[in-house]
Amino acid sequence: MDFGTRLYRRWWRQGALVWLVFTALPFALLAGYGAATRSVWPMLVFWWLKPLWERPLLAFYSRALFGDYPSPWTLLRTFRSYGVNGLAGQLTWRRLSPMRGFLTGVWQLEGSKGDKASGRLSVLLRPPSQRAGTLTLTVLTLEHMMTVALVVLAITLVPWQFNLEFSVWFQEQSRLQWAFANLAWYLVLMVTEPLYVATSFALYLNQRTWLEGWDLQLGLTRIGERRRRAGRGGAALLVLLALFSAAPHPAEAQAPPTGQAESASTDKDAPKQQALDLLASDTFMPFEERQDRRLRESLRDDDDNDSWWRDLLKKLIEQDRDGGDNDPLSVPDALVEGMGYLLLLVLLGVILALILQRLPGGLARRRRGPEMPVSVAGLDTRADSLPADLNQALDEELARGDIRAALALLLRDGLITLFQRHPTPLTAGATEQDCLRAYRRLLGDAPVVAWLTDLIDAWTRTAWAHRPSDQERVRALRDRWGELRPALAGRAAS
Secondary structure, eight states, rough: HHHHHHHHHHSSSHHHHHHHHHHHHHHHHHHHHHHHHOSSSSHHHHHHHHHHHHHHHHHHHHHHTTTTTOOHHHHHHHHHSSSSSHHHHHTTTTTTTTHHHHHHHHHTTTTTOHHHHHHHHHHHHSEEEETHHHHHHHHHHHHHHHHHHHHHHHHHHHHSOOOHHHHHHHHTTTTTHHHHHHHHHHHHHHHHHHHHHHHHHHHHHHHHHHHOOOOHHHHHHHHHHHHHGGGGHHHHHHHHHHHHSSSSSSSHSSSSSSSHHHHHHHHHHHHHHHHHHTTTTTSSSSSOOOOOOOOOOOOGGGGGGHHHHHHHHHHHHHHOTTTGOTTTTOOOHHHHHHHHHHHHHHHHHHHHHHHHHSSSHHHHHHOOOOOOOSTTTEEEOOOOGGOOOHHHHHHHHHHHHHHHHHHHHHHEEEEEHHHHHHHOOOOOOOOOHHHHHHHHHHHHHHHHHHHHHHHHHHHHHHHHHHOOOOOHHHHHHHHHEEEEEHHHHHHHHH
């Protein structure tokens, strides 16, 4: 998130300009209608469309990070190419997700759809994924506090008289006050929205780095081994520091005992406590405690109370629609009826889905095994993508001296065959180490797991550490696979 704040500080002018180009006209239309009717619903529509307004900001930051600075007009002209995928979900059932900004990159930057997008979401939401939710709540709180602060500042500085009570702002304010409150919120959004998109984009990059930076992992492991050997000499220093921290300090040795300090404090406060007891006695202050019950006065008879929340309760409980044209909280009848029908349809859909799941076909679909992802560790794991003759293709790669391609063929065939025989849940972003851990949990110390361990070790050294294995080791791994594969393939076919 600190990296995201640096992105915002670097390009805050461009971010504010992008925000203005995409949102100034829609906000002006909605705010004008809201001020004319003194209704909050147009501003709620603008707030609900936040995922739409955030797409161009993410497109700018993702390209500016690599030295490309698209103009707002370019982003507006090419919006269909980057801003449509996944937008419907973010404006409906995913709208209130606190992970909204963090997960937008899956649809917008990766172009994932359907099951592939679901797999990517499950990978990115691995712990510690709560940081994205914390970021959303933090920026939301900052947005509200800055809006209130800006309104109060303007009220303080204007030369004419304003009523500072918030109930008046919610219930009885003029069109000028209403328009100014909306404008203050928009000015705050010009700061908080680019900041939120930049920090969410940084969290997305950080999570992808942790999941996909396997070449860095090998180098850091070697550095850690060297530091571990060099750090043995620092054990004596740690022992000396521990002894020094445990030794008593001079200030502690000179401090008076706790009992004596408490006794002195008690003697000093004794006259004060006696005076308080005397004044609180029945002689000077008679006190009577009584308990009774009575009914609260009805809201209908409380005509002198101008509290806006009482008016809201009266509308919700008594369905009082008098003066609805001047009430910003009034809900149109058509909207209420439409929401009621929508909730009824959702409830019927849930009931129908539960019934279908209990049917034999639904049970079969629910118990169907996991599907093999089309890509694992950056390799194509579709069965129809393998060559017809694996040994011949592998010999051709070895003849060209391409050890990496030969190991990739062997690893792809091994993972596909293993998955067909022993299906296990694997996400689209799974790495070779994830596959190895999954089959170790499933098969234990089986010979095929030992072979897969040696193959992945050779593949990792060749593909990521750039230390290719020799051709003899590749042929040995192929021969071992030739002994193991028939049994696995036969059981999978049966």
